Amino acid sequence: MRTAVIDLGTNTFNILIADVLDSKFTVIHSEKEGVSLGMGGINENIISPEAFERGVITLRHFNFICIHHKVDVINAFGTSALRGAKNSQQFIDQIDNELGIKINIISGEKEADLIYKGVLWSYDFVKPGVIMDIGGGSTEFIFANKEGITDLISLNIGVSRIFQELKLNDPLTEIDIKSITNWLNEKANGFFDDKKEDLLIGASGSFETFYELIYNQPFPDKLKCSEIPMKTLNNMIDWVIYSTQEDRDKNEFIIPIRKKMAPIAAVKTKWVIEKLGITRTIISRCSLKEGALREGIHV
Numbered sequence: 001m002r003t004a005v006i007d008l009g010t011n012t013f014n015i016l017i018a019d020v021l022d023s024k025f026t027v028i029h030s031e032k033e034g035v036s037l038g039m040g041g042i043n044e045n046i047i048s049p050e051a052f053e054r055g056v057i058t059l060r061h062f063n064f065i066c067i068h069h070k071v072d073v074i075n076a077f078g079t080s081a082l083r084g085a086k087n088s089q090q091f092i093d094q095i096d097n098e099l100g101i102k103i104n105i106i107s108g109e110k111e112a113d114l115i116y117k118g119v120l121w122s123y124d125f126v127k128p129g130v131i132m133d134i135g136g137g138s139t140e141f142i143f144a145n146k147e148g149i150t151d152l153i154s155l156n157i158g159v160s161r162i163f164q165e166l167k168l169n170d171p172l173t174e175i176d177i178k179s180i181t182n183w184l185n186e187k188a189n190g191f192f193d194d195k196k197e198d199l200l201i202g203a204s205g206s207f208e209t210f211y212e213l214i215y216n217q218p219f220p221d222k223l224k225c226s227e228i229p230m231k232t233l234n235n236m237i238d239w240v241i242y243s244t245q246e247d248r249d250k251n252e253f254i255i256p257i258r259k260k261m262a263p264i265a266a267v268k269t270k271w272v273i274e275k276l277g278i279t280r281t282i283i284s285r286c287s288l289k290e291g292a293l294r295e296g297i298h299v
Helices: 049-068 080-084 088-099 108-119 159-165 174-188 205-215 230-242 245-249 262-276 288-297
Strands: 002-008 012-021 024-034 073-078 103-105 129-134 139-145 148-155 199-203 226-228 280-284
Touching: 002 049, 002 288, 012 049, 012 288, 024 049, 049 073, 049 088, 073 080, 073 088, 073 288, 080 088, 080 103, 080 108, 088 103, 108 129, 108 139, 108 148, 108 199, 108 288, 129 205, 129 262, 159 174, 159 262, 174 262, 199 205, 199 262, 205 226, 205 230, 205 262, 205 280, 226 230, 230 262, 230 280
Parallel strands: 002 073, 073 103, 129 199, 199 280
Antiparallel strands: 002 012, 012 024, 129 139, 139 148, 226 280
């Protein structure tokens, strides 16, 4: 069966089209579009008119791609921006009426569960670890071992929320970094205080960007995770934190949607590394979309 999974994220809309057979899938098409659905309204729990229109235009494009590739089933998932917006039903209804795509708004916990199932394609948890998926509206943390999930949380600490709530300088100052860290600690509400973990598993997104900045090449097109030496990763994180908008604009490995918010993602990653005492980091290209495929074929 040819299946399309659409992840309607707060910053980015992603589509994955795959042929699913037994317990395997073959990617036919994968694409991401910087929609910024949460820009101009996420902290007020609304999708702004401009963001609303960008979302509709992108889904029209994705629907055309699905028709072109003769997709049998489309599964669309709304995450943080949509689940918090007062006008999300209006968006859902328009997409259903115009394109016939039914958007399923999922909870943060369900989002975390799908991210875990996605990462399972690339890592078997022979050693326990914590998955981190940096989103625009929320960030998911999933602690897991060989037996499965041991704890998970979805926190409304996405980079778009921080970008719009805190008045930050470019480049970030030490006061800005402290403000972000204090904000993160407040929103985490002690969740990490009694937790330690050696292994961080970065799920897609910003972590792929970190890899590409380090190695000056696209993230490998493979399911297997890629490990980054901690010293190398920490050096790159520091570069991103203190980079200027001009530095980021000139770098081809930072996609447009991340050029403004990459330093916030870097501060958040450093915060987690220090909070949990991380000593190893691996990066998986898999996340929610691949998790939805796994759930669909009941692996």
